[in-house]
Amino acid sequence: MARTSHVKRSTSETQIEVSLNLDGTGIQDIQTPVPFLDHMLSQLARHGYFDLTVKAQGDTHIDFHHTVEDVGIAVGQAFKEALGDKKGIRRFAEANVPLNEALAQCIIDISGRAFFVFNLELPKAKLGEFDVELVPEFFQAFAANSDITLHLNSPYWNNLHHITEALFKSFARALDSACTLDSRSGDVPSTKGTL
Numbered sequence: 001m002a003r004t005s006h007v008k009r010s011t012s013e014t015q016i017e018v019s020l021n022l023d024g025t026g027i028q029d030i031q032t033p034v035p036f037l038d039h040m041l042s043q044l045a046r047h048g049y050f051d052l053t054v055k056a057q058g059d060t061h062i063d064f065h066h067t068v069e070d071v072g073i074a075v076g077q078a079f080k081e082a083l084g085d086k087k088g089i090r091r092f093a094e095a096n097v098p099l100n101e102a103l104a105q106c107i108i109d110i111s112g113r114a115f116f117v118f119n120l121e122l123p124k125a126k127l128g129e130f131d132v133e134l135v136p137e138f139f140q141a142f143a144a145n146s147d148i149t150l151h152l153n154s155p156y157w158n159n160l161h162h163i164t165e166a167l168f169k170s171f172a173r174a175l176d177s178a179c180t181l182d183s184r185s186g187d188v189p190s191t192k193g194t195l
Contacts, residue, residue, distance in 0.1 A: 001020070003022040004020070004022070005077075005082040007020075009074045011070065013059050014056060015057045016054070016055070016073075016074045017053075017054075018053065018075055019051075020051070020075075020078040021082070022179050024049055025042040026049050026050065027052075029055075030042055030045070030052070030054045031056070032051075032056040032057060032058075032067060036129075038139075040168045041054055043165060043168040044140040044172045047172035048060070050176070054071060056070070056071050059117070063135065066075050069137050069138065069141045071138070071141075072138040072139065072140070073141045073142075073145045074145075076142040076144065079148070080145065083110065085188065089110060089178065089180065089182065089189060090178055091177060092109050093175070094106065094139070094174055095170045095172075097169040097170035098166065102153060102154065102156070102157035103155055103166065104157075104167045106152055106167070106173070108174045108177075110149075110178050112147050113147065114143050114144045115149040118139065118140075119153040119154075120157075122135060127160060127164065128162055131137075132160060132164065135164055135167065136152075139171070
């Protein structure tokens with residue numbers, strides 16, 4: 001059975017459409033009004049081997065907050081839908097990804113319980129026109145709407161672009177591994193029998 005999804009989200013602030021294939025090859029078509037977000041979502045698709053299409057419009061004349069958060073919501077919903085009953089998935093995964101001096105760590109549990117830990121302090125700064133404080137906003141929205149437990153850490157970094165990109169790459173690698181089907185079992189990976 002194909003593990004795919006298609007999600008539309010329309011509010012007075014944003015209009016978003018997401019298509020996802022968990023078992024893809026990293027094909028991507030990302031078009032939002034936030035160039036840095038496009039760059040990060042491209043990392044998610046490429047390094048997670050997800051086929052991902054994101055089309056978004058939003059009230060960016062105000063700021064990027066609504067668009068970034070709502071894209072996180074829609075992408076999270078797309079993953080939840082594509083995972084279906086979660087039978088046979090690995091469920092737990094972690095990834096450590098360096099980018100030059102920066103090291104990002106992501107730990108995931110596709111648990112059915114939304115929880116988010118962001119264990120690093122990013123400054124109130126901008127990367128181009130992008131407010132860095134929107135990085136945890138995206139991940140919070142994703143975790144809350146995918147019902148995934150997501151922990152992001154960094155023991156050290158210096159360059160803000162490097163750590164942000166490393167976070168998305170580690171997220172992609174961990175999410176890919178957690179979503180992967182394990183040939184040893186076709187059951188839901190929980191002693192409760194459900195996630």
